[in-house]
Amino acid sequence: xxxxxxxxxxxxxxxxxxxxxxxxxxxxxxxxxxxxxxxxxxxxxxxxxxxxxxxxxxxxxxxxxxxxxxxxxxxxxxxxxxxxxxxxxxxxxxxxxxxxxxxxxxxxxxxxxxxxxxxxxxxxxxxxxxxxxxxxxxxxxxxxxxxxxxxxxxxxxxxxxxxxxxxxxxxxxxxxxxxxxxxxxxxxxxxxxxxxxxxxxxxxxxxxxxxxxxxxxxxxxxxxxxxxxxxxxxxxxxxxxxxxxxxxxxxxxxxxxxxxxxxxxxxxxxxxxxxxxxxxxxxxxxxxxxxxxxxxxxxxxxxxxxxxxxxxxxxxxxxxxxxxxxxxxxxxxxxxxxxxxxxxxxxxxxxxxxxxxxxxxxxxxxxxxxxxxxxxxxxxxxxxxxxxxxxxxxxxxxxxxxxxxxxxxxxxxxxxxxxxxxxxxxxxxxxxxxxxxxxxxxxxxxxxxxxxxxxxxxxxxxxxxxxxxxxxxxxxxxxxxxxxxxxxxxxxxxxxxxxxxxxxxxxxxxxxxxxxxxxxxxxxxxxxxxxxxxxxxxxxxxxxxxxxxxxxxxxxxxxxxxxxxxxxxxxxxxxxx
Amino acid sequence: xxxxxxxxxxxxxxxxxxxxxxxxxxxxxxxxxxxxxxxxxxxxxxxxxxxxxxxxxxxxxxxxxxxxxxxxxxxxxxxxxxxxxxxxxxxxxxxxxxxxxxxxxxxxxxxxxxxxxxxxxxxxxxxxxxxxxxxxxxxxxxxxxxxxxxxxxxxxxxxxxxxxxxxxxxxxxxxxxxxxxxxxxxxxxxxxxxxxxxxxxxxxxxxxxxxxxxxxxxxxxxxxxxxxxxxxxxxxxxxxxxxxxxxxxxxxxxxxxxxxxxxxxxxx
Ligand SMILES: Nc1ncnc2c1ncn2[C@@H]1O[C@H](COP(=O)(O)OP(=O)(O)OP(=O)(O)O)[C@@H](O)[C@H]1O
Ligand SMILES: [Mg+2]
Numbered sequence: 115x116x117x118x119x120x121x122x123x124x125x126x127x128x129x130x131x132x133x134x135x136x137x138x139x140x141x142x143x144x145x146x147x148x149x150x151x152x153x154x155x156x157x158x159x160x161x162x163x164x165x166x167x168x169x170x171x172x173x174x175x176x177x178x179x180x181x182x183x184x185x186x187x188x189x190x191x192x193x194x195x196x197x198x199x200x201x202x203x204x205x206x207x208x209x210x211x212x213x214x215x216x217x218x219x220x221x222x223x224x225x226x227x228x229x230x231x232x233x234x235x236x237x238x239x240x241x242x243x244x245x246x247x248x249x250x251x252x253x254x255x256x257x258x259x260x261x262x263x264x265x266x267x268x269x270x271x272x273x274x275x276x277x278x279x280x281x282x283x284x285x286x287x288x289x290x291x292x293x294x295x296x297x298x299x300x301x302x303x304x305x306x307x308x309x310x311x312x313x314x315x316x317x318x319x320x321x322x323x324x325x326x327x328x329x330x331x332x333x334x335x336x337x338x339x340x341x342x343x344x345x346x347x348x349x350x351x352x353x354x355x356x357x358x359x360x361x362x363x364x365x366x367x368x369x370x371x372x373x374x375x376x377x378x379x380x381x382x383x384x385x386x387x388x389x390x391x392x393x394x395x396x397x398x399x400x401x402x403x404x405x406x407x408x409x410x411x412x413x414x415x416x417x418x419x420x421x422x423x424x425x426x427x428x429x430x431x432x433x434x435x436x437x438x439x440x441x442x443x444x445x446x447x448x449x450x451x452x453x454x455x456x457x458x459x460x461x462x463x464x465x466x467x468x469x470x471x472x473x474x475x476x477x478x479x480x481x482x483x484x485x486x487x488x489x490x491x492x493x494x495x496x497x498x499x500x501x502x503x504x505x506x507x508x509x510x511x512x513x514x515x516x517x518x519x520x521x522x523x524x525x526x527x528x529x530x531x532x533x534x535x536x537x538x539x540x541x542x543x544x545x546x547x548x549x550x551x552x553x554x555x556x557x558x559x560x561x562x563x564x565x566x567x568x569x570x571x572x573x574x575x576x577x578x579x580x581x582x583x584x585x586x587x588x589x590x591x592x593x594x595x596x597x598x599x600x601x602x603x604x605x606x607x608x609x610x611x612x613x614x615x616x617x618x619x620x621x622x623x624x625x626x627x628x629x630x631x632x633x634x635x636x637x638x639x640x641x642x643x644x645x646x647x648x649x650x651x652x653x654x655x656x657x658x659x660x661x662x663x664x665x666x667x668x669x670x671x672x673x674x675x676x677x678x679x680x681x682x683x684x685x686x687x688x689x690x691x
Numbered sequence: 692x693x694x695x696x697x698x699x700x701x702x703x704x705x706x707x708x709x710x711x712x713x714x715x716x717x718x719x720x721x722x723x724x725x726x727x728x729x730x731x732x733x734x735x736x737x738x739x740x741x742x743x744x745x746x747x748x749x750x751x752x753x754x755x756x757x758x759x760x761x762x763x764x765x766x767x768x769x770x771x772x773x774x775x776x777x778x779x780x781x782x783x784x785x786x787x788x789x790x791x792x793x794x795x796x797x798x799x800x801x802x803x804x805x806x807x808x809x810x811x812x813x814x815x816x817x818x819x820x821x822x823x824x825x826x827x828x829x830x831x832x833x834x835x836x837x838x839x840x841x842x843x844x845x846x847x848x849x850x851x852x853x854x855x856x857x858x859x860x861x862x863x864x865x866x867x868x869x870x871x872x873x874x875x876x877x878x879x880x881x882x883x884x885x886x887x888x889x890x891x892x893x894x895x896x897x898x899x900x901x902x903x904x905x906x907x908x909x910x911x912x913x914x915x916x917x918x919x920x921x922x923x924x925x926x927x928x929x930x931x932x933x934x935x936x937x938x939x940x941x942x943x944x945x946x947x948x949x950x951x952x953x954x955x956x957x958x959x
Contacts, residue, residue: 572802575802578798578868579804580763581795583793597805
């Protein structure tokens with residue numbers, strides 16, 4: 115009867131007086147703390163979002179160029195004498211023919227003056243070796259085109275491609291004023307123009323001398339501190355002489371300057387030709403021909419191009435640049451989507467390197483992982499959650515599974531190396547082993563997610579089934595498991611996404627090799643997308659840097675799709691009970 | 692007053708004409724906790740018996756002993772003698788799964804499967820192979836839904852999810868589901884506690900109809916409900932059956948002071 119008594123006795127504390135000052139102060143404090151928390155939360159979200167946007171923007175900016183490539187649309191004569199001299203049209207003949215000759219001939223048709231040996235060698239740097247392969251594939255695919263002359267897109271080399279991309283940044287173009295008289299040909303061109311046409315360019319060259327003087331002076335100062343000896347003295351004398359000479363050149367505002375590959379290149383574009391200046395005065399210049407101008411061109415229409423990066427500091431020579439520029443001026447260069455980025459395997463040539471091999475490698479690896487993980491993970495989860503007796507052993511098991519999820523992934527790689535490669539003698543670098551290792555890696559994730567999903571099913575559903583005379587197993591498989599399935603699938607997809615992005619353990623089992631061929635089976639050597647990214651990120655070429663970013667974009671795209679699928683699944687199968 | 696329960700004489704157990712279920716000296720422990728203490732009750736066939744008593748006194752626990760639902764709780768230990776039709780339901784050779792097909796259960800909170808209404812009812816018969824073809828199954832489902840007084844309301848939407856029904860409809864669906872396997876006994880644990888008075892009235896009506904064919908045991912917190920639907924009542928207190936007998940007698944003329952206090956609402 116104490117309960118009754120309690121309800122009648124007065125409450126031990128008085129009620130709250132909401133009008134009192136203390137209560138008001140409490141209220142104010144609560145409002146303040148709520149506002150503070152809101153502001154902090156918002157700030158946290160904004161900071162995170164800002165970093166994410168920054169990261170994505172940077173990757174997209176870097177990676178976008180890799181999805182596009184420049185191609186020269188050249189007319190190629192598919193000379194039967196070169197491709198198939200015997201006329202058998204056999205694939206092996208067609209395959210072994212020298213298509214390089216044809217590609218070169220197509221370029222020489224554009225630049226007839228470049229037919230000597232040295233020029234030919236340089237001409238080869240305009241186009242990628244992939245252009246030759248493309249031509250070969252085209253001929254093998256359709257031998258009937260042999261003998262025809264057709265216009266074909268030929269991939270530019272990575273250097274030429276980079277030049278096309280950076281052209282607007284690299285080249286300063288100044289419209290020329292007044293007529294120019296060009297005389298001579300080949301390497302001996304003299305250009306004369308009235309009225310100090312080159313004065314501005316010359317002045318710019320002179321200002322560059324100041325920097326050289328500064329550098330030499332600093333070097334001299336360094337030598338002076340270094341004490342005296344015969345060699346140092348000689349060096350010093352030489353430097354002093356240099357400085358004096360440079361100062362004299364800088365002072366003489368109108369004296370001509372000789373240009374070397376350590377200065378920016380000056381090129382006169384006139385009459386469709388390009389002349390590289392070797393010595394510049396204020397109204398005259400000496401030059402060599404890069405691309406010969408058309409005879410009888412209008413001599414008042416010219417411009418002066420300055421490639422700001424000195425020739426010695428860039429990968430593309432003035433001559434190659436001139437050829438590419440001329441092709442571009444002739445409207446022969448197109449910029450198109452680089453499908454080969456998705457259809458090619460890895461390559462040493464950045465413009466040819468693609469992610470197909472890595473994508474297939476990833477797909478095969480994930481397939482192995484999926485086939486292992488889902489049955490094992492779900493079975494383990496069901497057993498542990500529904501059937502396992504609750505005792506010390508299962509407790510230990512549970513703790514260990516949870517711990518396993520926190521083990522650094524490289525440890526799984528070492529395990530894979532020791533067990534799968536060394537003990538079981540499975541093939542190195544194979545998606546089979548990669549899949550096994552990744553399966554071990556994400557198994558805890560899947561088990562934990564599946565158990566959570568199973569636990570989230572209300573016990574009343576299971577009780578209803580049991581109450582109807584279903585056995586425990588029937589209740590689980592008929593009712594609990596289907597209801598847990600969305601959660602299990604979500605966990606699995608998230609686990610798979612984790613596996614897709616995993617790199618470290620795969621390095622340990624040798625999936626890091628340079629592999630050109632597209633893998634066809636789970637036992638063949640392969641690489642995977644994140645490892646491909648890792649490999650490319652190590653290479654110095656700019657084109658590989660942008661391919662790295664592009665591959666990251668693709669990887670992020672896949673991860674996004676997988677995570678979206680997980681969310682959609684969850685939404686789709688969300689049930690009310 | 693606090694010690695009243697301990698001072699009382701053992702509850703009177705009258706003999707029931709045809710007992711369906713007989714319990715003798717049943718004890719239940721949840722680990723250390725002694726939840727049911729020496730309970731002996733006879734439950735008559737074809738009738739309704741209600742269990743009343745304050746919260747936590749062990750009504751649900753005892754109810755769940757009758758279909759061995761307590762087996763699913765690892766720490767729960769049941770001792771004593773519990774028989775249905777004279778057969779010990781805790782004897783080692785007996786499969787609790789088969790027992791539960793004979794002793795159906797309706798829970799406090801409606802718990803339809805998140806499947807169609809039809810599937811909800813058809814699940815049990817399918818499990819036990821009660822219908823050999825689609826026509827038979829359709830008939831059986833209709834029969835069960837009719838008996839549960841739900842058929843007219845849902846006949847056009849059998850494909851809809853069972854969870855899309857109202858609370859009262861869901862509870863009747865659960866009853867339909869329970870009777871679909873034609874059990875002999877139906878255990879109901881506070882079947883109306885989540886329902887409004889109209890839905891409650893419907894269920895009570897239903898219980899009254901079902902009693903012709905089934906033995907029904909119902910746990911309830913509503914004295915009126917116990918008085919309305921049951922012929923016999925057992926009053927539980929702190930794990931013991933304090934008083935047990937014909938409902939009218941328990942409510943009109945309780946022999947024990949605790950019972951009187953409880954049914955007059957003076958505690959509990
Ligand atoms: N699964 C369990 N584990 C441990 N103790 C339990 C468990 N279920 C019930 N108990 C205990 O057994 C006693 C009886 O519980 P029971 O659920 O049978 O009470 P009840 O009479 O049904 O109460 P109510 O009317 O509130 O539903 C309570 O003291 C409760 O704490
Ligand atoms: Mg209860």
